[in-house]
Amino acid sequence: GESVGLHLPTLSVQEGDNSIINCAYSNSASDYFIWYKQESGKGPQFIIDIRSNMDKRQGQRVTVLLNKTVKHLSLQIAATQPGDSAVYFCAENRDNAGNMLTFGGGTRLMVKP
C-alpha cells in the first residue's frame, strides 16, 4: 500500500507528544468524514469518523474535530507512539453517496523515539 508522494506533507513529533494532523475539505455538501491510517505496504485502515451534526468525537487516544464553517477537519493523537508512524488521510462523503469517498492528499507522521 505504498502511498508516498515526493511532496507529501510531513509531521515529525517526539514520542509521547500529542500530534495534530489537519485536513481541509472542499465539498460543503459532505456530511460524513473519516480518518484513515496507511502503514507502509498496507491498505488504508479506518481510525475514526464523524458526522456533520457533531463537531468533536473521541476514540481511544484519538480525537477528531470538525469545523464546518471553514471546512476543516483535524485528527489529534494523544501520547504519540512509534507505531503511529504512517500516512494519514482524511476522506469526505455525502451521506447518500454510499462509500464514494473523496480522499485528501495525506500527511506523513514520523514519530521520533
Place this chain on the structure above:
Amino acid sequence: EPEVTQTPSHQVTQMGQEVILRCVPISNHLYFYWYRQILGQKVEFLVSFYNNEISEKSEIFDDQFSVERPDGSNFTLKIRSTKLEDSAMYFCASSWDRGGELFFGEGSRLTVL
C-alpha cells in the same frame, strides 16, 4: 480478524494487455469497492458494487474497466487494454452496509510498461 485479501500483490504488464485484479472481500459484507492510487497522488474512488451490479462509478471508470463477482466470493476488476496511466496501486474494499466502515485490502500494484 477478518480481512480483505487481494491478488496479485504486484503485476507488470505491457501496454494494451488485459489485466484482472482479484479480491476476496470479508465474507459477510455486501458492498464492494475498487479504489486506486497513482504514485504520489490521492486515493481515488473507481466503483462500488452491490447485489451483483454497479451502484456507483466515477469518471475514471470508463469502458475499459469492468467488475464482476463471478462465484460469490471473488470480486474482480478487469482492465481490458491497459494504458501507461493505469499504473497505480489498486485497492479493493468492502463494507457491511452502504456508507458503513470500509475495510481495505493491502492493494495490488499494477505497472504498465
